[in-house]
Amino acid sequence: MASDPSCPFTNPPYYEFPTHRLHSTMRNPAKQPIVLVACGSFSPVTYLHLRMFEMAVDYVRQNTDFEIVGGYLSPVSDQYKKPGLLSAHHRVTMCTLAAEQTSSWLMVDPWEAYQSYQRTAVVLDHFDYEINTRGRGVTTPTGERKHVRPMLLAGSDLIATMSEPGVWSEPDLEHILGRYGVLIVERAGADMDQAIDNLSRWRHNIHLIHQLIQNDVSSTKVRLFLKRGLSVRYLLPAPVVDYIEENALYVDDGPTASASSGAIAAEKEKEREREREAGSSGRGKEKEKAAAP
Ligand SMILES: Nc1ncnc2c1ncn2[C@@H]1O[C@H](COP(=O)(O)OP(=O)(O)OP(=O)(O)O)[C@@H](O)[C@H]1O
Numbered sequence: 442m443a444s445d446p447s448c449p450f451t452n453p454p455y456y457e458f459p460t461h462r463l464h465s466t467m468r469n470p471a472k473q474p475i476v477l478v479a480c481g482s483f484s485p486v487t488y489l490h491l492r493m494f495e496m497a498v499d500y501v502r503q504n505t506d507f508e509i510v511g512g513y514l515s516p517v518s519d520q521y522k523k524p525g526l527l528s529a530h531h532r533v534t535m536c537t538l539a540a541e542q543t544s545s546w547l548m549v550d551p552w553e554a555y556q557s558y559q560r561t562a563v564v565l566d567h568f569d570y571e572i573n574t575r576g577r578g579v580t581t582p583t584g585e586r587k588h589v590r591p592m593l594l595a596g597s598d599l600i601a602t603m604s605e606p607g608v609w610s611e612p613d614l615e616h617i618l619g620r621y622g623v624l625i626v627e628r629a630g631a632d633m634d635q636a637i638d639n640l641s642r643w644r645h646n647i648h649l650i651h652q653l654i655q656n657d658v659s660s661t662k663v664r665l666f667l668k669r670g671l672s673v674r675y676l677l678p679a680p681v682v683d684y685i686e687e688n689a690l691y692v693d694d695g696p697t698a699s700a701s702s703g704a705i706a707a708e709k710e711k712e713r714e715r716e717r718e719a720g721s722s723g724r725g726k727e728k729e730k731a732a733a734p
């Protein structure tokens with residue numbers, strides 16, 4: 442891992458925060474600048490993942506005083522270990538093909554993908570740090586600097602897991618929903634109102650986006666199609682379909698799992714890693730003591 446003493450986060454080797462499509466100047470200085478961050482497996486990225494951003498653009502324009510200055514896909518670490526999770530390298534490549542070749546504004550941040558599992562609260566802090574602390578926010582047309590708020594963009598199934606016991610920590614929910622906020626895209630099969638029932642104390646920071654054209658494409662279904670040798674063309678961007686075919690991906694996929702199981706497994710894996718590290722440094726200290734005169 443790269444170690445920059447001024448950076449409070451652990452960065453993967455050779456990591457650079459992508460800013461090539463981030464607006465540095467706002468169009469309307471009266472608005473509040475935000476950046477959309479979609480965290481997920483993206484195994485593989487589908488048109489629905491990309492549509493979420495476009496739906497958010499329409500919602501923000503019609504219902505809020507926000508101005509979107511950037512949008513990021515943030516694929517989760519391999520340590521998330523959700524069944525069907527392809528290696529970070531393939532997932533980041535597919536997201537990059539999708540963002541660069543089908544959109545004029547989306548970016549892919551590989552920060553969490555290429556390291557140990559990072560909780561979503563930490564991922565949002567990382568965006569806050571890169572954009573506001575290192576990047577010093579955005580400027581208005583009159584030269585004033587403004588702080589950009591990273592906001593989570595997620596489907597209602599993911600938000601529903603926030604009410605499942607043991608998945609998200611209470612301080613993290615306070616951090617994500619209280620400090621940053623979330624835009625939730627309706628997802629077939631996950632009732633939005635029910636999903637946010639237990640989150641009412643952060644209602645002011647929760648924005649619900651209804652799907653006017655129902656589309657329930659999911660990565661799980663795409664993987665299932667691929668496993669059965671069925672076509673997935675027009676469900677995913679063409680360069681992603683080509684990449685999957687060229688690399689014969691998902692031909693032998695494992696079982697499926699819920700959105701919550703990966704996070705719990707990843708946290709347990711990290712805990713075990715910490716214990717192993719503590720154990721080996723403890724043993725190191727014992728050795729040092731034994732070697733001391
Ligand atoms: N059809 C959809 N409608 C609304 N939100 C979606 C849809 N598909 C994915 N999302 C959202 O996109 C984000 C990333 O999703 P993820 O990568 O887990 O895709 P997925 O299709 O749910 O994957 P899987 O099928 O492997 O569980 C999550 O917030 C998820 O809720």
Ligand SMILES: O=C(O)c1ccc[n+]([C@@H]2O[C@H](COP(=O)([O-])O)[C@@H](O)[C@H]2O)c1
Nearest residue numbers: 480481482517560561562608609700704
């Ligand atoms: O931060 C947490 O505690 C946490 C708990 C559950 C899920 N998440 C994140 O939510 C995303 C879920 O993705 P998926 O593919 O399982 O729907 C993924 O980016 C996880 O890191 C995060």
